[in-house]
Amino acid sequence: MEKYVIKRNGDYKPFEAYKIQDAIQKAFKSVNLPMDKKILKIVLNGLESKYSWPVEEIQDIIERVLFENGYFKTMRSFIIYRHTRKLQREHINGLNDDTTYVDSTQTVEEYINQSDWRINANANTSYSNAGLVSNTAGKIIANYWLDKIYTKEEGASHRNGDIHIHDLDCLTGYCAGWSLRVLLNEGFNGVRGRVESRPPSHFREALGQMANFLGILQSEWAGAQAFSSFDTYLAPYVFKDQLSFDQVLKGIRSFVYNLNVPARWGQSPFTNITLDWNVPNDLKEQIPTRNDEHLFLYSDDPELVYKAKKRGVNKLTDLKYADFQNEMNLINKAYYTIMTEGDTNGQPFTFPIPTVNITEDFDWEGENVDLLFENTAKIGSSYFQNFIGSQYILDENGNKIENPEAYKPNAVRSMCCRLQLDLRELLKRGNGLFGSAEMTGSIGVVTINMARLGYLYKGNIINLFDHLNDLLQIAKSTLEKKRIFIQKMYDRGLYPYISDSECFVK
Incomplete structure (x- = not known):
């Protein structure tokens, strides 16, 4: 009787053993070990009991077999690969619309190789370990603002360069x-x-x-x-x-x-x-x-x-x-x-x-x-x-x-x-x-890209002001959302010297 794999979206696809072999082989290769064919045989034997298997259960079986046979580094590499693919799927497929995937390896290497323009964006900072920490944390916080606090339209306006929301790397007021x-x-x-x-x-x-x-x-x-x-x-x-x-x-x-x-x-x-x-x-x-x-x-x-x-x-x-x-x-x-x-x-x-x-x-x-x-x-x-x-x-x-x-x-x-x-x-x-x-x-500062407006609407003053008004409304909305969020964080005590100091908060 033909076997099936149940995909993550619920679809049934024909079972193809070579895909399991490829996954196991890549896991061994990632830790510079030759593939143990016994592992593949044990996994396939374990799949004989049913005619349809969810893809996640198949991967769980691979992890268990690697563990039981002492291939701990290979198992760890396989787990990391699964997790990375999960994050990428959520980002690409839009399964988690509120989260932007940030590649940690790329983020750190961009800084230490000085290939990220943000390193020189602030004249008051210099290339240093402290700067690396700030740059890495800032990238996460900036995406939190754009994904979680602001609407998709507001986030897109910043990412597309229609407006620039300053200091996104700080979860604070200006x-x-x-x-x-x-x-x-x-x-x-x-x-x-x-x-x-x-x-x-x-x-x-x-x-x-x-x-x-x-x-x-x-x-x-x-x-x-x-x-x-x-x-x-x-x-x-x-x-x-x-x-x-x-x-x-x-x-x-x-x-x-x-x-x-x-x-x-x-x-x-x-x-x-x-x-x-x-x-x-x-x-x-x-x-x-x-x-x-x-x-x-x-x-x-x-x-x-x-x-x-x-x-x-x-x-x-x-x-x-x-x-x-x-x-x-x-x-x-x-x-x-x-x-x-x-x-x-x-x-x-x-x-x-x-x-x-x-x-x-x-x-x-x-x-x-x-x-x-x-x-x-x-x-x-x-x-x-x-x-x-x-x-x-x-x-x-x-x-x-x-x-x-x-x-x-x-x-x-x-x-x-x-x-x-x-x-x-x-x-x-x-x-x-x-x-x-x-x-x-x-609260904050938002800059309107006036140069782009001038270029797009050369000779069309009416449309220029219509678009400018739309961008001003977006900028205003981001500042009001930031006001509400900062006040909420203040009430929670995220800023202890602001909220706790008896001298300055009566």
């Missing part, structure tokens, strides 16, 4: 700004099972906690980590420690070096700081604090009291941020001196990227202005937020009045090279992970 004032007031603490720090009392302590904070938080975000009012908030510590310019210079140099060493997967943390240059109006009358008390509450140094009185302040606890402009100047001078000098070889430092606020009261004749613009001309370290000319408008009588639509220095947070946040808009949203004053952030 960038975040943090309150330096809160860090200095409460210290870096509140994460269960991790080392906790008291609030800093001195300038070098503050810089050390800031560097640790930025380096650690970078691992829970794909993009930049930012502090605003860097010079304003640190100035009281320079006054308290009675530091000379050289001492400030050493502290800032250590801080900059710490932020430019590879700290996460072979790359330096992407960090930004905003320099006020002059004390912002909303901070002038506020006081520096430590543990919710005035920073100088327990200071009675007569030298400090004398210096405070020279500034028109009778008690140290009456000092406000407006009283520390001299110290801000020292910090900015030290910072730009170091950024212009570069490292021991003169190579410019990449981080932290400074953003300087240019306001109506910017002192164009100040002691550090030449240093700032010399650095800008030679190195180009800084970004500038220009608030001049936009703050006032003329009414119908020709009188200058405040422009209600203008960006305000105290209402804008520059996060990185691609993002500027208007806090007035965030106030309208309210609550959530991504909307509170200095603690602001960005």
Whole structure:
């Protein structure tokens, strides 16, 4: 009576013994052993009891016979082959529509042979073992986003190059700004099972906690980590420690070096700081604090009291941020001196990227202005937020009045090279992970392939805008899906320093 093999789709096919022989022969060949014909004979004898066999049961019998006869390496090779073929079938036949098959051997070899363009996609990373780990994990995570989180249309739009969804290799949000004032007031603490720090009392302590904070938080975000009012908030510590310019210079140099060493997967943390240059109006009358008390509450140094009185302040606890402009100047001078000098070889430092606020009261004749613009001309370290000319408008009588639509220095947070946040808009949203004053952030970035649209619709402006609108809707949808997913992961505790830190999540 004729025998049959039951295929995986349920079809019955005539039994062909030579296919079993080929499978066994390949298994032996894969481990450099000659085929033992006895194995084939035992397998075929075992199939005599029935006239139809599912293909999976036949393969199970081959594994068992190899095991019983001591061919363990051959059996292992056969099992691996079965598993690999299973993954390939699921990918090719669409049996598992949510999963993209990633070849682990190809992925690793592409990196170590430097044949993958992604190795050079980020100027802040280098060819290294840490880079290999990041590249390999990133490929898996990117396909998870495209297969699981986004729709097929959204995934195809990225894979086809109609849009580019940035930072798919990270299961995180894009960038975040943090309150330096809160860090200095409460210290870096509140994460269960991790080392906790008291609030800093001195300038070098503050810089050390800031560097640790930025380096650690970078691992829970794909993009930049930012502090605003860097010079304003640190100035009281320079006054308290009675530091000379050289001492400030050493502290800032250590801080900059710490932020430019590879700290996460072979790359330096992407960090930004905003320099006020002059004390912002909303901070002038506020006081520096430590543990919710005035920073100088327990200071009675007569030298400090004398210096405070020279500034028109009778008690140290009456000092406000407006009283520390001299110290801000020292910090900015030290910072730009170091950024212009570069490292021991003169190579410019990449981080932290400074953003300087240019306001109506910017002192164009100040002691550090030449240093700032010399650095800008030679190195180009800084970004500038220009608030001049936009703050006032003329009414119908020709009188200058405040422009209600203008960006305000105290209402804008520059996060990185691609993002500027208007806090007035965030106030309208309210609550959530991504909307509170200095603690602001960005879900992600999506780029539309405008060059392709221009090429495809040359001379057809109507169709161009129709297609552009479709792509904008897709981009918006990916960002909203990412918002929901990141919030869910946040609630689960995937980002312990974001979700557990008492200082930053109230």
